[in-house]
Amino acid sequence: MRSTSPAEAFPAATPAASQIFTTVLSHGPLTRSETAERTGLSAAAVTKAVRPLIEAGYLVEDVDEEARGALGRPANPVRVEGGRALFIGVKVTGDELIGVLADLCCRIRVARHVPLPDRDPKPVLAAIADLVRELLMEADGFGVQVRGLGLAVSGDVDRAAGTVRYSPFLDWRDVPLAELAAMTTGLPVTVENDVRALTVAEQWFGAGVGLSDFAVVTVGAGIGCGLVVHGRVVAGAHGVAGEIGHVAIDPAGPPCHCGNRGCVEAIAGDTAILAAIREATGAEVADAADALALAHRGDAGARAVYARAGEAIGRGIATVANLLGPELVIISGEGLAAYDLFAEQIRDAFAAAAFGSAARCDVRTRPLPFEEWARGAAATAIQSFIDTDRTQPQPTRS
Amino acid sequence: MRSTSPAEAFPAATPAASQIFTTVLSHGPLTRSETAERTGLSAAAVTKAVRPLIEAGYLVEDVDEEARGALGRPANPVRVEGGRALFIGVKVTGDELIGVLADLCCRIRVARHVPLPDRDPKPVLAAIADLVRELLMEADGFGVQVRGLGLAVSGDVDRAAGTVRYSPFLDWRDVPLAELAAMTTGLPVTVENDVRALTVAEQWFGAGVGLSDFAVVTVGAGIGCGLVVHGRVVAGAHGVAGEIGHVAIDPAGPPCHCGNRGCVEAIAGDTAILAAIREATGAEVADAADALALAHRGDAGARAVYARAGEAIGRGIATVANLLGPELVIISGEGLAAYDLFAEQIRDAFAAAAFGSAARCDVRTRPLPFEEWARGAAATAIQSFIDTDRTQPQPTRS
Numbered sequence: 001m002r003s004t005s006p007a008e009a010f011p012a013a014t015p016a017a018s019q020i021f022t023t024v025l026s027h028g029p030l031t032r033s034e035t036a037e038r039t040g041l042s043a044a045a046v047t048k049a050v051r052p053l054i055e056a057g058y059l060v061e062d063v064d065e066e067a068r069g070a071l072g073r074p075a076n077p078v079r080v081e082g083g084r085a086l087f088i089g090v091k092v093t094g095d096e097l098i099g100v101l102a103d104l105c106c107r108i109r110v111a112r113h114v115p116l117p118d119r120d121p122k123p124v125l126a127a128i129a130d131l132v133r134e135l136l137m138e139a140d141g142f143g144v145q146v147r148g149l150g151l152a153v154s155g156d157v158d159r160a161a162g163t164v165r166y167s168p169f170l171d172w173r174d175v176p177l178a179e180l181a182a183m184t185t186g187l188p189v190t191v192e193n194d195v196r197a198l199t200v201a202e203q204w205f206g207a208g209v210g211l212s213d214f215a216v217v218t219v220g221a222g223i224g225c226g227l228v229v230h231g232r233v234v235a236g237a238h239g240v241a242g243e244i245g246h247v248a249i250d251p252a253g254p255p256c257h258c259g260n261r262g263c264v265e266a267i268a269g270d271t272a273i274l275a276a277i278r279e280a281t282g283a284e285v286a287d288a289a290d291a292l293a294l295a296h297r298g299d300a301g302a303r304a305v306y307a308r309a310g311e312a313i314g315r316g317i318a319t320v321a322n323l324l325g326p327e328l329v330i331i332s333g334e335g336l337a338a339y340d341l342f343a344e345q346i347r348d349a350f351a352a353a354a355f356g357s358a359a360r361c362d363v364r365t366r367p368l369p370f371e372e373w374a375r376g377a378a379a380t381a382i383q384s385f386i387d388t389d390r391t392q393p394q395p396t397r398s
Numbered sequence: 399m400r401s402t403s404p405a406e407a408f409p410a411a412t413p414a415a416s417q418i419f420t421t422v423l424s425h426g427p428l429t430r431s432e433t434a435e436r437t438g439l440s441a442a443a444v445t446k447a448v449r450p451l452i453e454a455g456y457l458v459e460d461v462d463e464e465a466r467g468a469l470g471r472p473a474n475p476v477r478v479e480g481g482r483a484l485f486i487g488v489k490v491t492g493d494e495l496i497g498v499l500a501d502l503c504c505r506i507r508v509a510r511h512v513p514l515p516d517r518d519p520k521p522v523l524a525a526i527a528d529l530v531r532e533l534l535m536e537a538d539g540f541g542v543q544v545r546g547l548g549l550a551v552s553g554d555v556d557r558a559a560g561t562v563r564y565s566p567f568l569d570w571r572d573v574p575l576a577e578l579a580a581m582t583t584g585l586p587v588t589v590e591n592d593v594r595a596l597t598v599a600e601q602w603f604g605a606g607v608g609l610s611d612f613a614v615v616t617v618g619a620g621i622g623c624g625l626v627v628h629g630r631v632v633a634g635a636h637g638v639a640g641e642i643g644h645v646a647i648d649p650a651g652p653p654c655h656c657g658n659r660g661c662v663e664a665i666a667g668d669t670a671i672l673a674a675i676r677e678a679t680g681a682e683v684a685d686a687a688d689a690l691a692l693a694h695r696g697d698a699g700a701r702a703v704y705a706r707a708g709e710a711i712g713r714g715i716a717t718v719a720n721l722l723g724p725e726l727v728i729i730s731g732e733g734l735a736a737y738d739l740f741a742e743q744i745r746d747a748f749a750a751a752a753f754g755s756a757a758r759c760d761v762r763t764r765p766l767p768f769e770e771w772a773r774g775a776a777a778t779a780i781q782s783f784i785d786t787d788r789t790q791p792q793p794t795r796s
Contacts, residue, residue: 236723325634
């Protein structure tokens with residue numbers, strides 16, 4: 001049965017309490033003293049912040065009366081009770097919605113795909129509302145309240161304002177998506193750029209836990225990049241950041257839809273790969289799957305196009321490494337299906353173009369299916385739920 | 399007379415107190431409530447932190463008994479007493495040392511240039527010791543203690559370890575400069591990459607005050623870049639960051655000393671410009687001044703080389719903007735002498751290659767003579783002096 005009672009406030013009213021909860025969420029189970037060490041806060045502050053979180057059921061502790069630390073503080077580790085709250089994350093692509101119901105530890109409980117027949121904001125919003133209604137009914141089965149909705153959209157998104165400023169794939173401009181979705185769903189809504197949402201999920205719950213500087217590079221229809229610098233996702237002063245797809249690496253390269261030439265995306269994006277394969281081979285490849293199949297059948301022209309795409313991606317990643325010196329670059333996205341066709345070129349181009357010790361950056365692939373992007377959207381909703389001031393607390397460095 | 403008494407500790411023992419002092423240093427004079435607002439700390443915390451800083455003479459307040467705020471808290475603005483402490487900053491170039499004596503507000507009191515006949519660590523260290531001794535004598539004249547020495551060196555510098563890992567200009571590898579200089583001078587020593595040191599000075603005392611995301615791009619012998627993201631200078635997980643000079647923009651471009659082709663520095667660095675002008679014009683240009691004079695006399699070949707350099711710099715800056723979306727890019731360095739020859743090309747290439755609203759980034763020039771680089775070194779010494787934990791407090795965003 002869906003609870004209709006007003007949602008109680010999350011009992012972490014201060015930035016320090018949010019930081020403590022976030023640290024246990026990303027790194028837990030942790031004892032209070034381990035939490036104090038990681039956050040740089042006093043053990044007393046941790047003990048004080050943990051108490052109401054345990055009382056409200058957000059943290060749990062296996063009580064063992066034998067294990068008591070100094071000053072009589074409980075030495076048992078505490079961890080987040082994932083089932084205490086649910087969140088919905090929806091990734092909006094050009095032709096479908098992917099929705100997940102995730103718990104407070106961002107574990108997916110239910111996933112749904114629905115086709116998107118029309119990209120105009122109004123029908124998309126109606127489809128989101130239907131999908132959310134369906135997931136809310138699933139949530140009833142768990143007897144747990146849904147505490148927030150995250151929406152992930154490609155393009156220029158102003159998270160603070162809740163608006164999609166420009167999404168080329170959807171052809172949207174200045175859509176106040178958070179406000180509209182809050183009206184139709186009744187949930188608190190967070191809207192974020194899809195790659196940044198995926199990056200938040202990696203930072204809080206994935207391969208980026210404990211890292212203060214890393215990047216997520218997504219290859220597929222577009223070439224995107226989420227950057228974490230000094231422990232926080234880079235949003236850009238004007239909404240644009242992580243545009244690795246529009247790093248121009250070759251003035252003699254193919255024209256890009258952005259008006260420039262030789263952008264990474266104009267060489268390594270799906271559309272660019274299709275066009276280049278058609279031109280090189282004369283084959284009638286209809287989509288990325290066709291192109292991939294042709295290359296996997298051994299067509300030399302198609303293979304050369306993928307090789308060039310890999311080189312462009314590797315050079316783009318080297319540019320990120322030369323400017324920011326991250327610890328880790330995670331390559332993901334649906335384009336990973338072609339990874340065997342360009343992995344070597346990515347590696348070689350990165351090694352050649354990375355400057356000095358920037359080459360020590362760990363470059364790794366991590367397949368993240370579209371559900372993971374929806375999970376990223378849920379992660380932003382969890383982030384908004386926890387943070388009293390979203391710009392302040394972040395998981396601390398390990 | 400030089401004080402020989404042991405230096406008393408700086409009375410800001412907590413990260414919050416450091417943050418308060420840093421905020422007044424960058425933004426002051428500020429009232430306590432303005433300081434509280436900027437730092438996000440309570441007025442009580444500010445009042446508590448300010449008291450010992452006033453007692454020790456680091457902050458001053460013009461007492462006006464009429465002006466009392468709520469709760470009887472003094473409403474007078476407080477400001478940093480610049481003359482309370484002195485710092486020495488030294489920029490090490492390939493052929494000279496530039497040293498400054500700066501006060502706590504990073505105002506230059508004395509500046510000195512000394513030639514560097516030999517680039518080996520030992521003679522450089524001896525020259526630094528001589529220069530520091532001379533500046534310490536100047537400090538005696540002010541009757542104020544010198545509290546730290548900052549050394550700025552180009553290349554891969556590990557500030558935390560105090561070592562120069564690799565400096566191509568000096569041909570140094572793994573020189574424990576901080577330790578060696580501390581032994582010869584008796585001062586606490588901070589060693590930082592020169593461009594990052596300049597960036598610290600801009601962030602704390604210059605055009606970057608109040609900005610959380612900006613970049614300093616230096617043009618000249620090398621093309622460097624200091625990046626401030628989320629209010630902190632980016633150092634890179636492995637010591638390399640801001641290597642805009644080695645962003646490769648043209649696979650058909652000239653070879654670079656890094657082993658790659660078409661790096662920004664291989665097109666726009668002094669050596670590259672000289673080589674390209676010699677090749678294009680056949681003229682025997684000996685140095686940057688010669689090259690500049692030839693172009694200023696209207697030689698079309700030389701002017702085209704500068705134009706191409708400007709285009710490369712503009713494309714490099716656009717790459718920074720596309721990845722990080724800063725509010726401001728400051729172009730500086732000795733290469734600004736040629737600014738009239740490539741300003742337009744920088745602007746045009748930036749506008750063409752910046753993606754979407756990243757183009758709204760303010761790109762500005764700011765001549766910073768070599769004394770300013772030494773001042774940057776002094777700024778890092780001030781930073782080390784103030785910060786109880788250098789990774790924590792930073793000037794807050796305005």
